[in-house]
Amino acid sequence: MSDGDVRERLAALSAAAWTATAVGVAIELGVPARLREPTGAEALASGAGLPVPLAAALAEALVAAGLARRTDGGFVGAPALVALTDGPAGRYVQAETRAGLLQMAAFFDAATRGAARTGWAHADERILDAQGTMSAGAIETLERDVLPWMTGLGKRLDSGRGAFLDVGAGVGAVTLELCRRHPALRAVALEPLDAARHLAERNVADAGLADRVHVRGTRIEDLDAHEEFDLVWLPGNFLGPDLLPGALATVHRALRPGGYVVNASLGSAGDDEGAVTARLRAILWAGDTVEPERVAGWMKEAGFCEVVLMPRQPNGLVPMRARKPSIA
Numbered sequence: 001m002s003d004g005d006v007r008e009r010l011a012a013l014s015a016a017a018w019t020a021t022a023v024g025v026a027i028e029l030g031v032p033a034r035l036r037e038p039t040g041a042e043a044l045a046s047g048a049g050l051p052v053p054l055a056a057a058l059a060e061a062l063v064a065a066g067l068a069r070r071t072d073g074g075f076v077g078a079p080a081l082v083a084l085t086d087g088p089a090g091r092y093v094q095a096e097t098r099a100g101l102l103q104m105a106a107f108f109d110a111a112t113r114g115a116a117r118t119g120w121a122h123a124d125e126r127i128l129d130a131q132g133t134m135s136a137g138a139i140e141t142l143e144r145d146v147l148p149w150m151t152g153l154g155k156r157l158d159s160g161r162g163a164f165l166d167v168g169a170g171v172g173a174v175t176l177e178l179c180r181r182h183p184a185l186r187a188v189a190l191e192p193l194d195a196a197r198h199l200a201e202r203n204v205a206d207a208g209l210a211d212r213v214h215v216r217g218t219r220i221e222d223l224d225a226h227e228e229f230d231l232v233w234l235p236g237n238f239l240g241p242d243l244l245p246g247a248l249a250t251v252h253r254a255l256r257p258g259g260y261v262v263n264a265s266l267g268s269a270g271d272d273e274g275a276v277t278a279r280l281r282a283i284l285w286a287g288d289t290v291e292p293e294r295v296a297g298w299m300k301e302a303g304f305c306e307v308v309l310m311p312r313q314p315n316g317l318v319p320m321r322a323r324k325p326s327i328a
């Protein structure tokens, strides 16, 4: 590979990063919804409150990304993009692009200061909120596609005795979304990072759920709970391989017989960009980089049955679920 090849490769990567940033900005500014119908740059600019050249450049970036196309004198968004970003899932899509771009910027900024580190230690409320909103988006999928396969769990969550353990609760978004959908459910939310936990406490209070949700600073490795919960949310993608087997044993002990754990893994083999960047994120989050099949093995060793790996999602996550046997 020549110097010229290297420069070309770096320029291509830079163009891809600028395109991703422009698409994120367009989503932040509600550009896709304004491109539901063919729209000229002037109308787009006045609707979005942007200078005309910038509005046109954002629309062109959507075209370059394959998310919009040019029309006579304007642009129109891909119908699926408009439906996704302007529909009920829009806030989750926005949170995912926001969480990604802000974390990339923070990672690069830290590197320029000689302070690139691993571990989830963000203090920026926008990053913490976006990450939380993004993970709360998974509750819709859990309710629709996973809960029906978890024997008796829906009934337990609504029984008045139902209890949920949110490990690594962040700003409490997952807990709040689950409690909103199950009005009799009680929850314990564990979050050791002060900045995130304070936001979780505020969010729980604002939601009027302080009587049902208990936020604690306990780390999973220090949790002492025995048959207290029906469902545990475990963010394996934030727990390293040294911690995860022990955390699974702790969760197994904390579950009532017949209860379930839901976990996610970012571990992936391969040298393609998707696998490599999934591992990079897992490492930045001090999380697991081992393949989901190995995590499934740890689940079985911890005593879980009905271990199921779900299909890898576009963001690289492999959700998994497992059950504590009903009869110990």
Ligand SMILES: C[S@@+](CC[C@H](N)C(=O)[O-])C[C@H]1O[C@@H](n2cnc3c(N)ncnc32)[C@H](O)[C@@H]1O
Binding pocket: 120, 128, 131, 132, 133, 135, 136, 167, 168, 169, 170, 171, 172, 173, 174, 175, 190, 191, 192, 193, 196, 218, 219, 220, 221, 235, 238, 239, 243
């Ligand atoms: C980013 S969160 C996931 C977002 C969260 N579900 C929400 O709704 O905001 C994962 C969390 O795991 C926490 N965490 C990391 N190590 C942990 C441990 N050993 N025990 C408990 N939580 C931990 C991190 O502080 C981080 O906030």
